[in-house]
Amino acid sequence: YYRTEEEIMAAANELRDKDFPADVITFDGRAWQDTPTRYNFEWDPSRYPDPARVVSQLKALDFKVCCWEYPLVSVNNKDFEAMSAKGWFLKDQYGDTLRYAWDTSAKTSPFGNVLTPLPVSGIIDFTHPDAYAYWRDKHNELFAVGVDVMKVDFGEQVPAEAVAYNGESGRLLHNVYPMLYNQCVYEASAGFHGDQACVWGRAGWTGSHRYPLQWGGDPQSDWEGLAGSIRGGLSWGMSGAPYHSTDVGGFYGKEQPSGELYLRWVQASIFSSHFRIHGIGMREPWCFGPEIEQLARAQFKFRYRLIPYLMGAVEEAVRTSQPVMRAMAMAFPADVIARQFETQFMCGPSLLVAPVLQAGGKVKVWLPEGDWYHLWSGQHYQGNQLLELSADLEQIPVFGRGGHALPLGPEVSHTGQISADALINELVCFGEVTAPICIWQQALRLQDGQLHSQQQADIVLRQLAEG
Structure with a gap:
């Protein structure tokens, strides 16, 4: 991810200078938020004192802007207690706010190896009308700055013991929760952007096709990760969802993917409905040597030539x-x-x-x-x-x-x-x-x-x- 304004602008300029066609650049989770207090719809002021400026600079390069989110609020967030008092988080079996603790042990979770430890958090209860409306409307602050689309990450973290405002247990809510989450953010986008509304969602369920689109989550950066991403996309298509993308190059991995793997992932993915490069480590095509850079550029260009089809x-x-x-x-x-x-x-x-x-x-x-x-x-x-x-x-x-x-x-x-x-x-x-x-x-x-x-x-x- 891009840690600072300087890093993201350098990548954007290099994409244009090196003649790689591209339309959207993403501020991922740790790229624009303060991790210990997220999620709060606020830019980390130490790195982005003037968010409108960096967004306008990206727009000047003809990029649209995507920002990351997830439906959790850290216990360290200034709004946590007030939101908890209003009953806007899922509750535990005793009626108290359920405090979700991440499993970061290296043996059972990839988070333990590659990600900054994530804070104990409350989970937004999208069955609560006021919580739903609050989360939906908070997006307007980002859209007003110039953000075009949200990367709607996570949504799978509903423990079986959770209790929702509508009375459902986590066991019942678990599958429908990501659909409600995607619906909420899609409605936010539609309210601001009209018929240009879109989300970039990870989790989904029956009905999620109404709130396009979804990508296949965080695959491993190896050949099996590539094969699994293709199978997942085809399965999603047979489930009634017409659009799909993948993290080109893979997301997780102890090392950078080889140039050959990266290029093969690019070549397969230009034939999906949507195309995105993303992962831990370097994923820009010029990071894999001159030969891969040249061949990847040709693929990017052909992808754009495919747009009429x-x-x-x-x-x-x-x-x-x-x-x-x-x-x-x-x-x-x-x-x-x-x-x-x-x-x-x-x-x-x-x-x-x-x-x-x-x-x-x-x-x-x-x-x-x-x-x-x-x-x-x-x-x-x-x-x-x-x-x-x-x-x-x-x-x-x-x-x-x-x-x-x-x-x-x-x-x-x-x-x-x-x-x-x-x-x-x-x-x-x-x-x-x-x-x-x-x-x-x-x-x-x-x-x-x-x-x-x-x-x-x-x-x-x-x-x-x-x-």
């Missing part, structure tokens, strides 16, 4: 509930073999993505029935076959579905540079296009519902064919 996939998700990342069992329910390949996936309706999950680049890919075209080489493959490939560092295997088309946009540094009247500059056709082309026509639709036409002459057609 992803916009179409997102709109399809809204209409049909099909997630952006689709498990093979969902995309090809009649293909018994495809179900066994639980870490390859469809990105939208047209792209089959086969992440590399081990050092050296070897990967097995199952192609379902039909025609498939290797996105990078253009080579044509018949479906119903298993491929054993060796992917070089530059790319992971990605295949276009026969009869479909892939719209690509121009290279940009951030989404503010995307013009609705020139959204697409290339259309890759996988064989003779027979599938409905609305997936890219809908990408031209602006958020205000206006459909902007684009001259066909402005779009380069790239035809991939058999042979």
